[in-house]
Amino acid sequence: MTQPMLEAETLSVAYGRVEAVRGVSLTVAPGRLVTVLGANGAGKTTLLNALMGVLPARGRILFEGRDLTRLPIEARVAQGLSLIPERRELFATMSVEDNLKLGAFRFRHTARGKDGGGDLGEMYRLFPRLAERRRQQAGTLSGGERQMLAMARALMGRPRLLMLDEPSLGLAPLIVAEVMRMVARLRDEGVAILLVEQNARAALQIADHGYVLDGGSVVLQGDSRTLQGDARVVETYLGSLSVDEALPGRTASGR
């Protein structure tokens, strides 16, 4: 493995006296898609929030060798980290286009921020539904469109590491497959990805590497193919459905 892009060392997050994440260590290599699996309440969302700086954490977070542990969210965004949270956190009363433009806020002092149009056109090409609804308020979009907008808005910031929290939550299976294809494609374009999913089957299909969280600790980790074959993972998270049924239109992982 090459030099890791993101490195978390013994990360712990506590809500009052309850530790939601306990001593988790995790690495993401450049251009890799890493997934974090686990049941509800296993600490997945808390872990992502700690990595992004939404929640304070003990331990150490290194991004390309720089220590981010005490930096606020905005400083991490400036380094190239991006998080699409579970609740999307769109600007509901603003137009789709304004949401996208704000995604490029960190470039406002650079040439790219001033025209910004290049990326905007690219997003509309990638997500044609958003182009149709560019003047509409973000709050009026359907669930799938909101997820598309959240992804496009994050991509406007040209992240080098994109973290997604449950992108499949509340979406129809066909749209889940489309979202997953988009995530895999981003990885193929060189964006490192940390994907938190309850839909373990869909996530393992596209991931290179996986961690399994339980009770706030990593109980299992490995190559995604190994995890797919692991008896404990199959039993707890994958059930008996075959892979092709859960993720239509996609054959085995390309990597």
Added chain:
Amino acid sequence: MDATILLLLLQDGVVNGAIYALIALSLVLVFTVTRVILIPQGEFVAYGALTLASLEAGTLPGTVPLLLGLGGLAFLADCAEARHSLDGRTLLRLGLRDLVLPALVAAAAWILAPMKPGLLIEILVTLAIVTPMGGFLYAVAFRPLAHASVLVLLIASVGVHLALTGLGLVFFGAEGSRTPPLSEASFPAGPLLVSGQSLWMIGLTLAIIVALWLFFSRTLLGKALIATAVNRLGARLMGIAPSLAGRLSVSVAAFIGALSGVLIAPLTTVYYDTGFLIGLKGFVAAIIAGLASYPAAAAAAILVGIIESIASFEASAFKEVIVFMAIIPVLLWRSLRSAPIEDEE
């Protein structure tokens, strides 16, 4: 009361209401972005008026040392805030903003004041002195509390108001000041005589409203302020720091406050503590608009101005009471109409 008197009162009410509208807009802006109810907005008004009056008299305004002092405090607060990523470039940027900029403004005021350069230049110097105070105050008093509840922020806001009123007394003394009008002209309009000053007031209010609208609808920075108001976490995830948004919004409020002070200075004698009452009337209008809607706040401010002018004619002893009582039916109506909502803190 006959029709002519009513027209006169309406005219008076609309002109005063224009000032309340400016204040109400600032309060809505600052509250939606930072959740701070900016009680010291009235002090910006008083500082604007008094600064212009002392420039008019050819003396160095008391707000100049205050600006330098606040800049120094803000520099310390900024360094403390950025302590985890403090490098040479950041230090330089903070120093330019908090120390060099106020020093330049102070130097300009020091050179220009004895020259009595004319009303326009004096107004520009006044705005240059008061506007940066907004950002400095935000950095010193409000940013360290950014995660506190609305109530704690309100208490801090009252504290800032009391401190600024006291400093106003120290730097300007207890005497009131008045400035010459922006325009001596007056125009007959039916039974009324419309003064150039009142046209300036209404015209500048409209100009500020249009400028704010353009700022929010056309510029990325303006949209970033709305985004912070709409979804604070979402905005932070886009790299929009709440402190940037807060600083900008309070600076805009200080600018609008100083301009309001410049506009009322010819109409009434302004004392160091005059701003509070003016600010409070803007606050009534902002509350009527639920501290959320700009157009509603501006309309409510005109209404407050009209209520005030009619009340001062019909029952002048009770005019303030009547104005502030206007808030009660609105609050009742609002609390009956809206279901109780969970505090989203």
